[in-house]
Amino acid sequence: YLIFSILGTVFYGYFFCFHLIHIAVKNQLLIRVISSVTLNGKAVWRSLLWVCVLAIIFIYIYAVIGFAFFRGHFNEEKGQFCESLGQCFVSTMRYGLMENLHKPLIPPSWVTFEDYAIKLLWDLTFWVIVTTIGLRIVFGMIVDAFVALRNKKWQADFDMANICFICGRTNYDFERFGKGFRRHVKNEHNMWSYLFFFIHLDETNETQYTAIEFHVAKLVIS
DSSP: OHHHHHHHHHTOGGGGGGGGGHHHHHOHHHHHHHHHHHTTTHHHHHHHHHHHHHHHHHHHHHHHHHHHHOGGGOOGGGTOOOSSHHHHHHHHHHHHHHSOTTTTOOOOTTOOHHHHHHHHHHHHHHIIIIIIIIHHHHHHHHHHHHHHHHHHHHHHHHHHHHBOTTTOOBHHHHHHHSSOHHHIIIIISOHHHHHHHHHHHHHSOGGGOOHHHHHHHHHHHO
């Protein structure tokens, strides 16, 4: 934020628009959405990376086919460049992913029906393999990570509401055999009381420990 503030003050005020990203930092829902992509760190990113690499390979194969057989379908006046294999690869990626190869690449007037049928097969297989299946795989991986994160949060909330943090016994045990779960976690096993006691042990000199404090400190350290 400091860098964008300096850039916005010294150069252009447009840099201040990046401060709106701060909304995501304060919103738990947006944080969970972002975490769904970064969940499990390297594992998810590695999978996404290899899926993207595979998609690029398929796009390159289709670019080679387009460069070899359908170069006349590309119109440079409309930004469809295919004079070289690199240009054809960029054009195939741009129009294949953002639109559909069949729409922007209008066949020239001299194309026969057989050529048009082959071009249609090229368009259709690209749409099925890359646009439909490839993008669905990426979205599916992100959704699966989001579901796993949601289930993890649900499990944590369930444990906090139904399991004693200290003894690990469930709500059912105290409601059936004790005096209630809330009374137990508030009076008998209050986790904040345990935390305050540990802080007390940490801030107290060992020579001033009582017998019980010395015993607990020994167990905690070990």
